[in-house]
Amino acid sequence: MSQQNSTKWTAEVISIGDEMTSGARLDTNAQWLSQRLAELGIEVLFHTTVCDTLAHNVNVFQTAARRVDFVVCTGGLGPTRDDLTREALSEVASDPLELRKQALDHIETLFSSRGRPMSERNRLQAMFPSTSTIIPNPLGTAPGIDLRLREDASDHVCRVFALPGVPAEMMPMFDQYVAPSLVSNNGDQHVIRSLVMKFFGTGESAMEERLGDTIARDRQPRVGITVSAATISLRITAHAETAQECEAMIADTKTEILGRVPEYYFGDGENYEQYHAIDSSLRSRGESLMVVELGYAAPLNDWFASLGDTPSYRGGLSLANERELRRHTSASALAEAITQLKSQFDVDWLLLVDGYPSLNSPLVREPSETMPNASVKMLVSSPDGVLHERKSTIAGHPDILQPRIGKTAMEHLRAVMAATDLA
Numbered sequence: 001m002s003q004q005n006s007t008k009w010t011a012e013v014i015s016i017g018d019e020m021t022s023g024a025r026l027d028t029n030a031q032w033l034s035q036r037l038a039e040l041g042i043e044v045l046f047h048t049t050v051c052d053t054l055a056h057n058v059n060v061f062q063t064a065a066r067r068v069d070f071v072v073c074t075g076g077l078g079p080t081r082d083d084l085t086r087e088a089l090s091e092v093a094s095d096p097l098e099l100r101k102q103a104l105d106h107i108e109t110l111f112s113s114r115g116r117p118m119s120e121r122n123r124l125q126a127m128f129p130s131t132s133t134i135i136p137n138p139l140g141t142a143p144g145i146d147l148r149l150r151e152d153a154s155d156h157v158c159r160v161f162a163l164p165g166v167p168a169e170m171m172p173m174f175d176q177y178v179a180p181s182l183v184s185n186n187g188d189q190h191v192i193r194s195l196v197m198k199f200f201g202t203g204e205s206a207m208e209e210r211l212g213d214t215i216a217r218d219r220q221p222r223v224g225i226t227v228s229a230a231t232i233s234l235r236i237t238a239h240a241e242t243a244q245e246c247e248a249m250i251a252d253t254k255t256e257i258l259g260r261v262p263e264y265y266f267g268d269g270e271n272y273e274q275y276h277a278i279d280s281s282l283r284s285r286g287e288s289l290m291v292v293e294l295g296y297a298a299p300l301n302d303w304f305a306s307l308g309d310t311p312s313y314r315g316g317l318s319l320a321n322e323r324e325l326r327r328h329t330s331a332s333a334l335a336e337a338i339t340q341l342k343s344q345f346d347v348d349w350l351l352l353v354d355g356y357p358s359l360n361s362p363l364v365r366e367p368s369e370t371m372p373n374a375s376v377k378m379l380v381s382s383p384d385g386v387l388h389e390r391k392s393t394i395a396g397h398p399d400i401l402q403p404r405i406g407k408t409a410m411e412h413l414r415a416v417m418a419a420t421d422l423a
Contacts, residue, residue: 009182010068011037012046014060016075016085017165021051029074029167036174038217039224039237040182040192042070052076057088065092065149065158070182072174075165077142079121085162086127089147095129103134103143110141135161135177140169146181183239192239193246197257198272199232199264201411207232210261214253221249223257229403230396231273232264266414274410275303281417282312287348287383289413290341291316294324295355299406314347322354338381349417350381353409359398374401378409380416388416 013033019025027049034044045068050060057076064071076085090097104126111118125142128134135144145162161178163170175194183192199207204227208215211234215223221238236253238246258265266277282289289312291300298318307313322334342350354377373395380388390412396404 009042009070011042011044011070011072012048012064012068013037013044014064014071014073015047015049015165016052016057016073018052018082020049020075029165029170032167032171033072033074033174035224035226035235036179037070037072037182039194039222039235040179040239041222042182052082052084054084054088054091057084058091061088061092061149061160065160066151066156069158071158071160072178073160073162074170077125077144077162077164079119079124079141083124086124086129086145089132089145089149089160089162090129093129093131093147093149095131095147097127098130099123100126100128100134103128106136106143107141135163135173137164137169137173139172140164140166142166142169144173144177146177191241191243191246192237193243193250194235194237195250195254195268196270196272197234197236197254197265198267198269198274199234199261200230200266200274200407201264202232202261204232207261207264211257212260214257214260221246221253223253229400230407233270273303274407274414275300275307278410278413278417279304279307279310279312281414282349283310285348288312288314288346289349289351290314290345290347292338292341292350292352293318293356293406294321294353296320296358297356297402297406299403300351300353300409303406314345317341334379335387338379338387339385342381342385348383349413350379351409351413352379352381353377353405354379356402356405359401374405376405376408378412380413382416382420388412 013030015027015030020027030047034047037044046064048060048064050056061071073085076083086097104123107122107125108118111122122141128145129147132145132147135146137143142164144164145160147160147162149158149160163173163178179192204225208225211223213219215225221236224235224237226233234257236250238249240246240249266274278289289304291304293300293316301316301318304313304316338350338352357374373393376392376394378390378392382388392408394401394405394408
């Protein structure tokens with residue numbers, strides 16, 4: 001890390017494990033880490049995946065330490081014989097492993113709180129290269145390692161952050177420890193804050209065009225864009241001397257973004273989705289919702305059920321087709337069936353999707369092919385009994401087609417609810 005502040009920092013992401021090199025598990029950690037590093041202004045030059053062999057781990061770390069400023073690796077910190085990250089780093093640094101009581105106490109407390117006996121092998125997770133620093137892991141038994149590797153023949157120092165492979169543990173450890181540590185390497189900036197804004201209803205390229213220079217790579221604060229199953233996330237990341245300065249920059253950038261694309265925005269948060277926004281709106285109104293999904297999927301009922309105990313969601317039905325709906329009610333017409341269901345379950349709103357196509361279409365012969373366009377009808381029955389219909393033609397890869405239909409239905413519901421607010 002001998003570079004000057006005016007020079008761009010570089011990084012390598014290393015993924016460790018036979019499950020990755022064999023193809024048994026998809027490496028999503030590398031993608032997430034690369035996005036986060038880019039948002040911090042650090043250029044990721046290499047992705048490396050290595051098996052659970054000590055010699056190969058040593059070789060990978062030696063190579064990475066010579067060519068980048070930072071390494072973030074995941075995996076190999078467990079208690080089993082094939083978890084070799086700490087041994088590899090010890091060998092590369094010529095730094096013997098030592099037991100850290102702080103880490104051991106945390107591991108023992110975690111096992112005790114879960115009512116489980118601790119295996120003797122779990123003591124290995126409290127072993128660290130003697131010059132390294134512990135990265136706390138509040139959620140698991142695998143603390144991370146922060147270690148500097150120095151080349152004898154030069155002044156170059158590579159800082160290695162070793163994190164567990166479990167995403168639910170790795171991600172908060174990166175955000176709470178690694179990201180602030182990376183920012184602190186820039187002499188006059190010590191605080192980092194971020195905000196994730198969520199959008200639905202447009203494509204990534206159209207979104208980028210609307211945002212313009214807001215997402216320029218050299219902008220401060222930085223705005224990164226990612227897409228998952230048609231939901232767009234914008235992460236605003238600010239660096240400054242104080243948290244207050246960061247928050248002010250984020251607020252200004254959020255206002256600018258909303259001035260450019262207000263119609264697709266539905267809320268903030270890494271894991272915030274449209275069903276959270278709908279639940280919040282219904283709670284504030286003191287109203288409730290029922291969902292009816294026809295066809296060969298039911299993502300909406302799964303998503304709303306995941307909210308847990310909420311007064312806004314009364315439940316839902318998943319049926320093969322409209323005829324099944326009529327068979328389960330006494331009404332002869334779809335509108336009458338909806339009215340009857342609302343009365344029967346005492347709900348204010350009803351959202352109906354008609355319907356999800358089968359993913360086993362005979363027209364799709366290869367996994368890479370998209371489904372034929374699906375014509376889908378979405379009905380929202382508002383508290384006054386008025387039916388608001390939307391017909392959409394939706395296409396996409398089979399992996400995202402059903403979620404995209406469900407998300408489009410939620411977008412329609414949110415639009416109707418917003419219109420009633422204005423009425």
